[in-house]
Amino acid sequence: xxxxxxxxxxxxxxxxxxxxxxxxxxxxxxxxxxxxxxxxxxxxxxxxxxxxxxxxxxxxxxxxxxxxxxxxxxxxxxxxxxxxxxxxxxxxxxxxxxxxxxxxxxxxxxxxxxxxxxxxxxxxxxxxxxxxxxxxxxxxxxxxxxxxxxxxxxxxxxxxxxxxxxxxxxxxxxxxxxxxxxxxxxxxxxxxxxxxxxxxxxxxxxxxxxxxxxxxxxxxxxxxxxxxxxxxxxxxxxxxxxxxxxxxxxxxxxxxxxxxxxxxxxxxxxxxxxxxxxxxxxxxxxxxxxxxxxxxxxxxxxxxxxxxxxxxxxxxxxxxxxxxxxxxxxxxxxxxxxxxxxxxxxxxxxxxxxxxxxxxxxxxxxxxxxxxxxxxxxxxxxxxxxxxxxxxxxxxxxxxxxxxxxxxxxxxxxxxxxxxxxxxxxxxxxxxxxxxxxxxxxxxxxxxxxxxxxxxxxxxxxxxxxxxxxxxxxxxxxxxxxxxxxxxxxxxxxxxxxxxxxxxxxxxxxxxxxxxxxxxxxxxxx
Numbered sequence: 314x315x316x317x318x319x320x321x322x323x324x325x326x327x328x329x330x331x332x333x334x335x336x337x338x339x340x341x342x343x344x345x346x347x348x349x350x351x352x353x354x355x356x357x358x359x360x361x362x363x364x365x366x367x368x369x370x371x372x373x374x375x376x377x378x379x380x381x382x383x384x385x386x387x388x389x390x391x392x393x394x395x396x397x398x399x400x401x402x403x404x405x406x407x408x409x410x411x412x413x414x415x416x417x418x419x420x421x422x423x424x425x426x427x428x429x430x431x432x433x434x435x436x437x438x439x440x441x442x443x444x445x446x447x448x449x450x451x452x453x454x455x456x457x458x459x460x461x462x463x464x465x466x467x468x469x470x471x472x473x474x475x476x477x478x479x480x481x482x483x484x485x486x487x488x489x490x491x492x493x494x495x496x497x498x499x500x501x502x503x504x505x506x507x508x509x510x511x512x513x514x515x516x517x518x519x520x521x522x523x524x525x526x527x528x529x530x531x532x533x534x535x536x537x538x539x540x541x542x543x544x545x546x547x548x549x550x551x552x553x554x555x556x557x558x559x560x561x562x563x564x565x566x567x568x569x570x571x572x573x574x575x576x577x578x579x580x581x582x583x584x585x586x587x588x589x590x591x592x593x594x595x596x597x598x599x600x601x602x603x604x605x606x607x608x609x610x611x612x613x614x615x616x617x618x619x620x621x622x623x624x625x626x627x628x629x630x631x632x633x634x635x636x637x638x639x640x641x642x643x644x645x646x647x648x649x650x651x652x653x654x655x656x657x658x659x660x661x662x663x664x665x666x667x668x669x670x671x672x673x674x675x676x677x678x679x680x681x682x683x684x685x686x687x688x689x690x691x692x693x694x695x696x697x698x699x700x701x702x703x704x705x706x707x708x709x710x711x712x713x714x715x716x717x718x719x720x721x722x723x724x725x726x727x728x729x730x731x732x733x734x735x736x737x738x739x740x741x742x743x744x745x746x747x748x749x750x751x752x753x754x755x756x757x758x759x760x761x762x763x764x765x766x767x768x769x770x771x772x773x774x775x776x777x778x779x780x781x782x783x784x785x786x787x788x789x790x791x792x793x794x795x796x797x798x799x800x801x802x803x804x805x806x807x808x809x810x811x812x813x814x815x816x817x818x819x820x821x822x823x824x825x826x827x828x829x830x831x832x833x834x835x836x837x838x839x
Contacts (some may be wrong), residue, residue, distance in 0.1 A: 316369065316370045317371065318373075319355070319371070319372040320352070320355035320356070320359070320371045320372050320373075321371045321660045322603070323348045323351040323355055323372065324348075324352050324355075324421040324695040326348040327345060327346070327348035327351070327352045329351070330342070330344035330345025330348055331345050333345070336696070337686075337813065338560060348584065349368060349579070351372060354371075354372065355372045356370040356371070357369040358371040358374065364376075370373075385502030385731070385732065389730070394425075395407075395425055396425050396426060397823075398730075400653070400655065400698065400720070400730075401698070401700065401720065401721075402561070402683040402725075403596045404425070405700050405701065406657025406724055406730065407727055408700070408701060408726060409700060409721050409724040409766055410725075412725075412765060412766045412769035412770060413724070413725040413762035413763070413765050413766040414765070415765045415769070415826075418769075427530060428797075429797065429800060430797070431629075431797055431799050431800070432796065432797065433796070433797045434795065434796045434797075435478065435794075435795055436703070436706060436712070436777070436781060436793055436794060436795070437781065437792075437793050437794075437795060438729070438780045438781055438782070439780065439781055439782025441782055442779055442780045442781075442782055443782060443783065443784055444779060445772075445775045445776040445778075445779040445780040446775045446779070446784075447772070447775070449466055449467065449494070449495075449768075449771050449775075450467055450775075450785060450786050451464040451465065451466060451467075451693075452464070452465045452466075452467065452692055452714045452715045453837060454549060454617045454619075454645055454646050454692050455464075455617045455645050455684055456617075456643055456645050456690055456691070457690075458610060458615060458642075458643070458645075459610070459615050459616065459617050459645055459829075460614060460615035460616075461548075461614065461616045461617070462617065463495055463496075463514070463549055463613060463616075463617055465549075465640055465692070465694075465714075465715050466493075466494065466495035466496060466715065466767075467709075467715050467716060467771055467786065468495065468699070468705060468715070468716050468717075468718060468767050468770070468771050468773065468774075469490070469495045469496040469497070469498065469500055469516075469703060469715065469716070469717050469718070469767075469769055470486050470489075470490055470495070470496065470497040470498060470717065470719070470722050470763075471563060471696045471717035471718050471719035471722070472498040472499065472500040472501070472516075472518050472551075472556075472621070472696075472717070472719065473486070473498075473500045473507065473719050473722075473723075473748045474499065474500030474501055474502025474503070474504065474524075474564070475499075475500070475505035475507055475575065475578055475643070476566050476570060476578070476579070476746075477500060477502060477564075477566075477657040477734070477744060478500075478632070478743060478744055478747060479727075479739075479742055479743060479744070479745055479750075479751040479754065480505075480507045480751065481619045481742060481751050481752075481754040481755070481756050482726055482742070482744070482751075482754060482756075482759075483505065483507040483508055483725075483761075484507050484510060484511060484742045484756035484760070485726055485734065485754065485755075485756040485758075485759035485760045485762075485763060486513075486722060486726070486760075486763055487507070487508055487509075487511040487512075487513040487515070487760075488511040488513065488699075488756055488757075488759075488760030489513070489722075489725070489759075489760040489761070489762070489763025489767065490511075490514060490763070491511050491512045491513035491514075491760075491765070491766040492760060492761065492763075492764040493767045493768055494514075495514070495517050495767055496514045496515070496548065496549070497512075497514065497516070498515075498518055498551065498717060499515055499516065499517050499518050501518050501519070501520025501521075501522065501524060501553050501564055501565040501589065501644050502520075502524055502525075502564075502566075502575070502579060503524035503525030503526075503578040503579045503580070504517055504525050504541050504544070504547070504576065504578070505574075505575075505602055506578075506580040507800050508546075509544065509546055510640065511760070512546065512650070513546070514546060514548045514595045515546045515547050515548060516546075516547075516548065516549045516550070516551055516553075517541070517542065517547050517549070517550050517551070518550075518551045518553050519538075519550060519551065519552050519553065519588050519609070519622070520553040520563075520564065520578070521553070521563050521590045521591065521593050521594075521723055522564070522581075522589035522590060523593055523595075524536065524578070524579040524580060524581070524589075525541060525578060525579065525580060525594040526538035526541060527580050531590075531594075532594055532595070533594070533595050535608070535612055536733045536763050537580075538609070538612055538613075539612040539613070541726060542609075542612060542613035542616065542706075543614070547556035547613075547616065547724045548616065548617070549616060549618070549619065549645070549646070550609055550613055550616060550617070550618045550619075551615040551618075551619055551620060551621050551648060552593075552602075552605065552606065552609070552618070552619070552620040552621070553620070554593075554602075554620050554621060554622040554649070555621075555622045555623045555625070555668070556621075556623060556650055556654065556656065556738075557623040557650035557651045557652050557653065557668055557696070557697050558652070558655055558656035558659050558663065558664050558668075559656055559659035559660070559663045559664070559667070559668075560622075560623040560625055560652075560663075560667055560668040561591055561625070561663075561667060562591055562659065562660075562663060563588055563590050563591050564588075564589040564657075565586070565587070565588050565589075565658050566579075566587040566588075567586055567658075567735065567737070568584055568585050568586045568803075569737050569746075570711040570737050570745075570746045571583055571584055571585060571587055572584075572746050573681060573761065575746070587824040593703045595839070597838075598636075598835075598836070598837050598838050598839060599629075599633040599635065599636035599835075599836045599837070599838075599839065600633075600636045600639070600640065600836050600837060601639050602620070602633065602636070603633075603636050603637065603642040603644075604640075604642070606618050606619075606620070606642060606644055607642050617645035617646060618644060618645055618693075619644040619645050619647055619648065619692075620644055620647060620648070621647070621648035621649075621650055621696075622647070622648075622649065622650065622651070622692075623650045623651065623654070623668040623669065624649065624668070624673070624674035624677055624678060625667075625668065625669065626831040627769060628829075628830040628831075628834045628835075629736050629834070630677070630681060631681060631827075631830050631831055631834035632676060632835050632836055632839065633836075634681055634685045634687065634818075634834070635834055635835070635836040636836035637685070637687055638685060638687075638819075639836050643687065643690055643691055644691060644794070645691070645692065646691060646692040646693065646694055646714075647678060647682075647691055647692075647693055647694070648693075648694040648695065648696060648717065649671065649674045649675045649678050649693065649694070649695045649696075649697075649713070650668075650671070650674075650695075650696050650697055651668075651669070651672070651674055651675070651695070651696065651697025651698065652667070652668035652669055652670045652671070652674070652697070653670055653671060653697050654671075654696060654697040654698070654719070655719055655720045656736055657734045657744060658734065658735035667776050671695060671696075671697035671698070671708070672699070672711070672775030675693075675695050675711050675712060675713055676711055676712070676810050676811075677706060678693065678711070678712075679693060679711060679712030680712070680810075680812070680813040681813075683712075683813045683814075683815055684813040684815070684816070684817045684818040684819075684827065685816070685818050685819065686815060686816040686819055688712075688815070692714045692715070693712060693713050693714050693716075694714065694715050694716065694717055695708045695713040695716055695717070696716065696717040696718065697721065698720075699716040699717070699718045699721070700718060700720070700721040700724075701773075702770055702771075702773035702774040702776075703768065703777070704716070704777065705770070705771075705774045706774060706777055706781075706789060706794075707794060708796045709789045710789045710790060710791050710793055710806060711788050711791060711794075711806065712809075721766065722763060722767075723743055723744075724764070725759070725762045725765075725766040725767075726741070726743050726745050726754065726759045726763065727743070727754065727759065727762075727763065728741055729741060731806030738750070741753065741754065742754035774786075781793055791805060791806035791807040791810065791812070792804070792805050792806075792807045794806045796809060811824075811826045812824075818831060819827050
C-alpha cells in the first residue's frame with residue numbers, strides 16, 4: 314500500500330547500504346546508517362506510536378506535521394491578499410512598516426476595499442478643508458484632586474510588560490516615547506529598570522498581582538508603591554481591572570520566560586510559572602475601587618490615577634458611576650480596552666468570545682459618563698487595534714480623548730506577526746527572553762522607528778481632520794463617521810448608536826437603553 318511506501322523504501326535502502334558496507338567499502342555507511350535510523354523510527358511508529366497518523370502512515374505522517382509548521386508562513390507570504398490576514402492585514406502592517414522607516418506610503422490605482430460591502434466605513438470631508446496643524450495635540454490628564462497633571466499625546470504605547478516583551482524591546486519603546494514626547498504604559502509586569510533607563514514618560518499599570526508593589530503574600534504593599542510612584546518618569550498610574558483579549562483572567566508568565574531579572578522586577582520566584590489572580594484583592598465593589606483610587610492618589614503625591622477595563626456587564630460599570638456620584642471620588646481617566654485587543658497568551662475562546670469589542674465598549678462608557686454628568690471631569694482613553702490615523706479619528710469620534718497602541722508599536726520594532734509570542738521563540742527578539750534572539754533587536758536603532766511611526770500617524774491624523782474642515786480633535790463627532798449598513802442603507806454613528814443627553818440619568822426616569830442595567834447597578838457590589 315502507498316502509505317507504507319516510505320517505510321518500505323527505507324528498509325530496502327538500509328539493506329542495500331549494509332550489503333555494500335559488508336562487500337565493498339565502509340564508505341557506504343553514509344547510506345546505511347541514515348536509512349537504518351529511518352527504518353527504526355518507521356517500525357516504532359507502526360507498532361508503538363500513540364499518534365493515529367503515525368501508526369497508519371509510518372514516516373509519511375511526519376510530512377503532515379512539517380506542513381503544519383510551515384503553513385502559517387506559506388499562507389502569510391504566498392496565499393493571503395493585501396486585505397486578508399488577521400489580526401492585522403498586510404496593508405495595515407505595511408503602513409506601520411513604512412511609517413516606522415520614514416518612507417513614503419502613497420498608493421496608486423485606488424482602494425482594494427469593497428466600498429459597497431456592509432460594514433464599510435468612511436468620513437465626511439469638507440469642501441472647505443483647513444490647513445493641517447504641524448504640532449501634536451495634547452490632552453490634559455488630571456482632575457481637581459490631582460497636583461501633577463499630565464499632557465497626554467493622542468497616540469501612545471499601550472500596556473506591554475517586561476517579561477512578555479524582552480528588555481531590548483522595552484528599551485526601544487521607551488526610547489521612542491522619549492524621542493517623540495508620548496507616553497509608554499508599562500503593562501502589569503511591574504516597573505523595570507528598562508522602563509526607566511531611556512527617560513520616556515511612563516504610565517505605571519497595577520494589575521491583580523500587584524507586581525512591583527506586592528508583599529510576600531501577594532497583597533498590595535503601599536510602601537513599595539509610594540517609593541516607585543515617586544519616580545519622575547511615572548506620570549500616571551492605571552489600575553488594570555481587565556484586559557480586552559482575556560477579561561476575567563489573570564496574566565500568565567511561563568516558567569521558561571521567568572528569568573531572575575523578571576522575577577526581581579515582579580517580586581516573585583524565578584524559573585516558576587507565574588499566574589496572576591483573575592481579580593483584585595484590594596477591592597471587591599465600586600465603592601472600594603474608588604477608595605483604592607484615592608489611596609493611590611494620596612501615596613503618589615496626587616499624580617493622575619485611572620483604571621482600565623474591557624466592558625462586560627453594563628450594570629457593573631454603571632455601578633461604578635453610581636459610586637462616583639455617591640462619593641465624589643473620580644478617576645482622572647478611564648481606558649477602554651476592546652475585545653479585539655492583543656495579548657502574549659490567552660485561551661482561544663477568550664480571545665474570540667469574551668469582552669465587548671472596542672466600538673460597543675467605548676460607546677457605552679462614553680455615553681454612561683455623559684448621562685451621569687461625569688464626562689467633562691474624566692478623560693477617556695482607548696486601545697484595541699488602533700493602528701492608523703483613520704482608527705484614531707474613528708475612536709475620537711465615538712468619544713475617546715486619546716488612543717493607545719500595542720501591536721502596531723511592535724510592528725514598528727520589526728514584528729512580523731508570527732503569532733508565537735508564548736513560545737519564547739519570537740523570530741524578531743521582541744516577545745522572547747532568549748538572549749540569542751533578543752540580540753537581533755537593537756534598541757538604539759528601533760527607538761527611532763517607534764518615534765517615526767507615532768509621529769507620522771499623528772501627522773496624518775492632523776491632515777485628515779483638516780480635510781474634514783476641523784481645526785482640533787475636540788470638534789470630531791459621530792455624525793462625521795458613516796457606515797454602510799447594507800447594500801442600500803448608509804447611517805452615521807450618531808444614527809446607529811444611542812446618543813445620551815448630559816445628566817439624563819440624574820434628572821429623569823431612565824430611557825429604555827439604560828433602564829434594566831441602571832436598576833441592577835449597585836455601588837456596593839459588582
